[in-house]
Amino acid sequence: MSANACGAKSARNSGTPAPIATGGVPAGTASHYFADRDDLLDHTARHIHHRLTPDPAVIGALLHAPRDRALVTALMHDLLRRIDADRSGYLAMLELRLEATRRPEVRARLTATVRQELEANIAYHLDEGFPGDRETVVVLYLAMTGLLVEHLTLPDVLGPENLPALVDTLVARTVPAG
Amino acid sequence: MSANACGAKSARNSGTPAPIATGGVPAGTASHYFADRDDLLDHTARHIHHRLTPDPAVIGALLHAPRDRALVTALMHDLLRRIDADRSGYLAMLELRLEATRRPEVRARLTATVRQELEANIAYHLDEGFPGDRETVVVLYLAMTGLLVEHLTLPDVLGPENLPALVDTLVARTVPAG
Numbered sequence: 001m002s003a004n005a006c007g008a009k010s011a012r013n014s015g016t017p018a019p020i021a022t023g024g025v026p027a028g029t030a031s032h033y034f035a036d037r038d039d040l041l042d043h044t045a046r047h048i049h050h051r052l053t054p055d056p057a058v059i060g061a062l063l064h065a066p067r068d069r070a071l072v073t074a075l076m077h078d079l080l081r082r083i084d085a086d087r088s089g090y091l092a093m094l095e096l097r098l099e100a101t102r103r104p105e106v107r108a109r110l111t112a113t114v115r116q117e118l119e120a121n122i123a124y125h126l127d128e129g130f131p132g133d134r135e136t137v138v139v140l141y142l143a144m145t146g147l148l149v150e151h152l153t154l155p156d157v158l159g160p161e162n163l164p165a166l167v168d169t170l171v172a173r174t175v176p177a178g
Numbered sequence: 179m180s181a182n183a184c185g186a187k188s189a190r191n192s193g194t195p196a197p198i199a200t201g202g203v204p205a206g207t208a209s210h211y212f213a214d215r216d217d218l219l220d221h222t223a224r225h226i227h228h229r230l231t232p233d234p235a236v237i238g239a240l241l242h243a244p245r246d247r248a249l250v251t252a253l254m255h256d257l258l259r260r261i262d263a264d265r266s267g268y269l270a271m272l273e274l275r276l277e278a279t280r281r282p283e284v285r286a287r288l289t290a291t292v293r294q295e296l297e298a299n300i301a302y303h304l305d306e307g308f309p310g311d312r313e314t315v316v317v318l319y320l321a322m323t324g325l326l327v328e329h330l331t332l333p334d335v336l337g338p339e340n341l342p343a344l345v346d347t348l349v350a351r352t353v354p355a356g
Contacts, residue, residue: 114335139321142328146323154275156285
């Protein structure tokens with residue numbers, strides 16, 4: 001899985017953050033505001049996606065390295081750094097996931113986007129010759145999702161100081177050495 | 179109040195974006211409101227915890243089995259079944275996690291609860307002689323968290339029909355055979 005993998009997925013997954021969508025808006029305007037939510041969702045998703053996309057200057061050097069577990073680990077550290085720098089964006093994406101449980105049209109749009117991103121992650125991993133198979137990417141994606149949800153909502157459960165070693169462990173336990 | 183009603187109510191309340199939660203409430207009543215919310219949080223957490231605890235009658239037979247990967251797999255399937263039967267409760271916990279990012283006292287309480295549960299899971303795994311080490315449990319916990327968040331918010335990304343095989347794979351990739 002590339003950093004782009006999880007990052008892009010997260011990005012597309014976000015959208016209208018509930019606190020932003022309702023912040024400062026009198027309750028009476030909610031239904032009016034709702035009509036624009038899909039546009040806002042797309043707009044927000046594009047912005048967050050852009051921010052979560054790896055900076056080529058940062059990871060350019062990494063991508064000349066062999067496609068082994070060490071490179072996957074480095075990309076996961078880069079992903080964590082970018083998520084940390086975009087905490088509100090990732091939390092907005094979680095808000096939107098919850099909104100998807102209440103609004104079928106949000107669910108349909110997010111599902112299509114997230115599934116597409118996950119498939120793109122898998123294809124990238126396999127096409128680039130990273131170690132492992134399709135299931136490797138899915139398990140890594142799920143474990144990173146769990147780590148990010150835990151870290152961003154209740155950071156002291158895992159402990160910020162333990163995260164780098166935990167990312168190392170997580171990749172070591174799910175991705176073949178290559 | 180039934181556990182289910184409690185969970186659903188909590189989901190609604192805790193999920194209310196801050197502007198709505200405080201909107202229309204005179205500042206002077208905030209501390210009064212807070213006191214009730216903490217009680218509600220405790221109440222909800224206890225109920226959800228109780229419901230997520232395995233039913234001894236259901237898993238009793240399993241627990242006579244050898245402590246190997248197959249048993250871990252069976253227990254993860256049981257967890258998924260219970261979460262599926264308590265969808266609103268798990269979603270309420272996600273709402274509370276987001277609320278924790280906005281209210282330090284909620285964060286402190288939830289952090290203590292979740293950390294305690296994670297440590298209890300680790301101790302149980304090691305004391306019972308299940309295969310793997312402390313990191314095995316943490317990685318399994320993170321991957322299952324990711325799976326549950328994905329499944330409960332955007333079920334068609336992974337596909338409900340694929341979940342049993344995915345749980346098998348997830349355990350196979352993170353827990354030694356034992």
